[in-house]
Amino acid sequence: MAARYEGKLTVSIDPSSIPNFGGQPQQPVAPQGPVVPDQDLVKQILEQMELKYLLDDEGDLAAPWEKFRTYFMFRGEDEQQVFSVRTFYDREHSLDDKPALLESIDDWNRRTLWPKVYTHTHDDGSVRLIGEAQMLIGMGVAPQQFVTSTVSWIQASVEFDRWLVETLGLTSEVDGSDDDKQDGDEA
Template sequence: MSVSLQPLTNELITAVLKAREFAYATDDDGDIRGDWQSCLIYFFRVGQASEIIQVRILTYPDFSVDDVPSLYAFCNAWNHDRLWPKAYVHTDDDGVVRVVGEVSADFEHGVTQEQLDQVMICGIATGVELAEAVAALK
């Protein structure tokens, strides 16, 4: 049996979202995003040839700079105990702090829709778990 690999494209990403009947939007920059329960999830194509998918989870609770040490401890524990998503602390230019998660996969040689679906659903499901855990910190 021959498997047909396709290049990673925004059209393939949206096809996966449509197949699952997930609501999504595309912003002016062409970035694909959707709201899932307690987080905003972006589906970025990164890398030299845009061959890497990065499912980026932005958790909703905002924190202050004073919370950074405890958020670092939370992220370290999360990353120690779980494979996905990788969690880290991000501070915006305006001083707003939040926890961000990422699941990435390199599809340099192409991807099937089923493979892409697997990575994206992993990012969504584990991203929601991360967002719920972060929300419980407030």
């Protein structure tokens, strides 16, 4: 069993070692032993990626983009603690669009590892998408695994939005905005 990490974890992340989907070789990140990641480590990762972030009313860390928000949440206790990266896509769809949405996201979920995407139907009948990836961290994880997974999940969340726009033919949105820009970035 890994010892629970009680101090502040400082990780040096070389920006050139942040993975892309092309599979760059990774550099080791210190410390080498298992740690239980925390919000400070996620902040360090976001800062290294030069991404803006904020804390919401519930104390969860969030990175806002123009058409979606990605949250970094820690839930549970001790050995059952889970780290979740959950992306809420703001684009509204109608109930009539739901069958086509389900077909599209089923295709995405079959062909990719993350994020796993699902629909949420609101009381007003609008349908929105949510993407999610999770990691059990209560027993500790290797820092490099945590960093690599977190960065990959962020990149995949952005890529899903691009893929959905292309798949559903939302070209007017592509022509009018840049979905991979974070809130506050200049076009």
